[in-house]
Amino acid sequence: MVDADGTPRDAATSAPQLGDVMSRVARQLQDEHGDVEATLQAITTTAVRVVPNAGECSISYVTGRSRVEPRASSSDWPRELDALQGRIGQGPCLDAVWETEVVRVDDVAADRRWPDFARQASQLGAGSMLCFQLFVTGDQLGAFNLYSRTPGAFDDESQDVGLMLAAHAAVALAGAEHESDLRAGMGSRDVIGQAKGILMERHKLTADQAFGVLTRVSQQLNRKLVDVAGELAHTGAVPGSGPRRD
Template sequence: MTEDQITADPRRHLGDAMSRVARQLQEEHGDVEATLQAIAAAAVATVPHAQECSVSYVIGHAKVEPRASTGELPRHLDRLQQELEQGPCLDAIWEDAVVRVDDIGSDERWPTFGARAAEHGIHSMLCFQLFVAGDQLGAMNLYARQPHAFDGESEEIGQMFASHAAVALAGAEHEEHLRAGLNSRDLIGQAKGILMERFRLTADQAFGVLSRVSQEKNRKLVDVARELTDSGALPTRGVRRG
């Protein structure tokens, strides 16, 4: 195979692009917001003809929450779909895994949203379901200013990209949850140490104090521990031995 044939092979181009994207997303080291922003930026650089991108979460099949975007326009259009309760992003999440729009202004599926989007200079959209986790769903939305901007290659590469992005995002969220759990255990351990030293309590007794205050104040145990470590005082009038 010649060098020109290798360069022209779309599968090789896609493989190279996804390898670059995977490395870029892995560099975010469990930062969910940074991963989301990297997904939006990388999607525009990877999917043919994409000019803008947003990543939205839909919570409880009702609220559309823009989480990352390449600019204010896609963020605004995501919010507009929530306001109007119609649009290709919502359909990609609830009905079809992929929704392609060739001319949003004349598309009869979402007449109100389509007219508003066209007024803002957007004429083509390509939306992919990104993940489904309980009642929380996600979508990656690509935008272009020209009608009929996206083609079969855009759709194929976009689907591949969305699959890789979903895996990277799940990994970042898992790492963030692990980190939060470790931080919580550290805070609780520090708070127990303060109580043990100040009131001559055992570890079990100190934990009992934190648990009791958490129940009485209807606050999370880690929040009680954080207040104690930050201020040196529990959110209660006194300490009783467990």
């Protein structure tokens, strides 16, 4: 292992430096708490900066074994490569999330594990890849993908740093997803509370009776309760009841 000027650098020296880098990364990701998209983008930007030889980075969600949804990327190029794997149903990103957790591709054009992907990805300029499983939530998984246009770009150090970053990123992303869900839930409760208040004031109902009205309308119209409540709070009329009559 050498520094940029060619000076040898042993593991004892590099380990504390890497620890400092990962601490800064963790703080940066925590700063994005509650904003899932910002957290995803921060991960991709950080990866290109700290993982040796990473030219580009992407994060995709994978569902149903083959559906790949690009979510964040350092540029359009890795997003295009992720989408390619979804279209043809094969590639290192899919294997990383469903099979081995880490997949390294030293030479995309010469790899025989995914012939269709290898041919098309190399035509798009992919030289080497390093893919990690980022998280697992039900049947939805996250793929953390590093790309280089040069074959053989990624070594053991790249993989070790990528693993550490993926671990930090998974924790940060889980926290952001949880906080986002909490905020959405609080917003839904506020809307339902407003709708209940309107019904209680207008029709002299109890809180339970007003909630019962919203529930029945939701069932009859086959619409989400929060959507019914939102329309009532916005228009002043119960959905499906016709024009409001004062």
